[in-house]
Amino acid sequence: MFLHRHATAALPRYTSYPPANxxxxxxxxxxxxxxxxxxxxxxxxxxxxxxxxxxxxxxxxxxxxxxxxxxxxxxxxxxxxxxxxxxxxxxxxxxxxxxxxxxxxxxxxxxxxxxxxxxxxxxxxxxxxxxxxxxxxxxxxxxxxxxxxxxxxxxxxxxxxxxxxxxxxxxxxxxxxxxxxxxxxxxxxxxxxxxxxxxxxxxxxxxxxxxxxxxxxxxxxxxxxxxxxxxxxxxxxxxxxxxxxxxxxxxxxxxxxxxxxxxxxxxxxxxxxxxxxxxxxxxxxxxxxxxxxxxxxxxxxxxxxxxxxxxxxxxxxGPSSISALPGGYAQNAPHVKQWSEAVAAGRLPVQRGLGVTREDRLRRSVIERLLCDGAVDLRAVAARHDDEPTLLVDAFARLAPLIRDGLATVDGWQVAATPAGRRYWRTIAACFDPELAPFTGRHSVAV
Ligand code: SF4
Structure with a gap:
């Protein structure tokens, strides 16, 4: 089901959380x-x-x-x-x-x-x-x-x-x-x-x-x-x-x-x-x-x-490559020249990165399940992180328009895309990213 405002929302691809930008x-x-x-x-x-x-x-x-x-x-x-x-x-x-x-x-x-x-x-x-x-x-x-x-x-x-x-x-x-x-x-x-x-x-x-x-x-x-x-x-x-x-x-x-x-x-x-x-x-x-x-x-x-x-x-x-470790993300200098100079000088050629918090890890798991399965049990994921699903309730307000448009359902702690929401898994997952709303900016469009 094509719904312009959801299909054109600017969203990260969530190959990491928080995203590299x-x-x-x-x-x-x-x-x-x-x-x-x-x-x-x-x-x-x-x-x-x-x-x-x-x-x-x-x-x-x-x-x-x-x-x-x-x-x-x-x-x-x-x-x-x-x-x-x-x-x-x-x-x-x-x-x-x-x-x-x-x-x-x-x-x-x-x-x-x-x-x-x-x-x-x-x-x-x-x-x-x-x-x-x-x-x-x-x-x-x-x-x-x-x-x-x-x-x-x-x-x-x-x-x-x-x-x-x-x-x-x-x-x-x-x-x-x-x-x-x-x-x-x-x-x-x-x-x-x-x-x-x-x-x-x-x-x-x-x-x-x-x-x-x-x-x-x-x-x-x-x-x-x-x-x-x-x-x-x-x-x-x-x-x-x-x-x-x-x-x-x-x-x-x-x-x-x-x-x-x-x-x-x-x-x-x-x-x-x-x-x-x-x-x-x-x-x-x-x-x-x-x-x-x-x-x-x-x-x-x-x-x-x-x-x-x-x-x-x-x-x-190599230049621009990203490492993901339990402590966080580290990205190498993107240009061959800067990367080579750092390596030649015996330095790790990292230019930028981000430490991940306990809450980031929980949100990363939720987003990963939604992008892999189109559904997530928030209570079960939170339990695996020794956390409470109540940490994630801010997402429900952002999910409301998707539920109203028939693209997602929420049943207790279970969140799922509907068959009509098949193309909108990224949009549903983005509801668990509190730093994103409103869904505008310099990301690629959702579909
Ligand atoms: S320029 Fe073409 S071949 Fe090279 S990485 Fe990009 S898409 Fe692949």
């Missing part, structure tokens, strides 16, 4: 070393490595990346990355086992195969990586060559994630990402032949010139390729924040109702094609571990989106 300059710089020092062997770890380079810029891109066709620049980055891994690991005196490693960016395969191998062996020497750890890598099918695929397989990469966005050539031209579906099919076949069985494809809606028909065809194309997971993200047009987006012709952008219909179309088509809907924007084949985790109530949300990773502690490496 509330981190404070300097805060994590002092606290991060202590947070690392306080980790114990009992706390499993996830590692994230941000590689901030691409072969060319897609105009829709919202990531921290830049064009680097200069291999010397990438080699210098890799040298600093290895040093950062050693700097951080020297602070973690009792590292827990690593359950997952995620290479994102940017395009991690901008590193040479030799550099990828050096990074992985440095990580394995610095941290106890479990034999069955999930190792995921974002790839760009336009630049992925066979040598990189062979190296990925040799390094134990278990999942490759690739951007498709939309298969229509006109939409691809409007976003500066020309990528024939035959090329995508060929790269997926090569990855699978090398033993990398699990494939994730990203699609988008709300792109310039995009229609419901384009979304249908794109959903059908990725399901015909048999990918295991699909993520469908709404394009967030924030050219004041991401300068490359200024190249997008705003007159071609779909309106709020069209965006809503495109999001619905993607879900309808992927579910009809046999995928289970996961959280607000992911889809997975029923046997995929994400779908199993969702069925078993183990789905979680972190900076990479939805995950079945049990680790609650995430350590990030």
């Amino acid at each position: 509330r981190f404070k300059d300097g805060e994590g710089r002092e606290l991060y070393p202590w947070w690392l020092d306080g980790l114990t062997r009992a706390e499993p770890l996830s590692l994230y490595i941000h590689v901030p380079f691409c072969a060319q810029l897609c105009w829709y891109c919202g990531c921290h990346t830049s064009v680097a066709n200069d291999s010397a620049r990438i080699d210098r980055f890799v040298g600093h990355l290895l040093k950062e891994i050693l700097l951080v690991s020297s602070r973690v005196h009792e590292p827990g086992e690593v359950c997952s490693i995620h290479f994102g960016g940017g395009t991690p395969t901008m590193m040479s195969p030799q550099a990828m191998a050096r990074v992985m062996s440095t990580l394995r020497d610095a941290f106890p990586v479990r034999g069955d750890a999930e190792i995921a890598m974002e790839i760009d099918p336009r630049t992925l060559d066979d040598a990189h695929v062979e190296t990925m397989a040799a390094l134990g990469v278990t999942r490759a994630s690739l951007g498709v966005q939309d298969v229509d050539p006109d939409v691809q031209r409007a976003i500066n990402r020309i990528q024939p579906t035959e090329l995508v099919a060929d790269r997926i076949a090569t990855l699978r032949a090398a033993g990398i069985r699990s494939i994730n494809a990203d699609l988008m809606y709300g792109l310039p010139g995009q229609t419901v028909d384009h979304v249908h065809r794109s959903a059908d194309a990725v399901s015909a390729l048999g990918v295991d997971r699909v993520a469908v993200f709404g394009y967030a047009h924030v050219p004041w924040f991401k300068k490359n987006q200024a190249a997008i012709d705003e007159t071609l952008l779909p309106g709020a109702r069209e965006r809503f219909e495109q999001a619905e179309a993607a879900e309808e088509r992927l579910v009809a094609d046999g995928y289970a809907a996961i959280g607000i924007d992911h889809f997975a084949l029923p046997q995929d571990s994400l779908a199993v985790a969702a069925r078993e109530g183990r789905l979680r949300r972190n900076f990479q989106g939805y995950t079945d990773d049990p680790a609650k502690t995430l350590i990030g490496f």
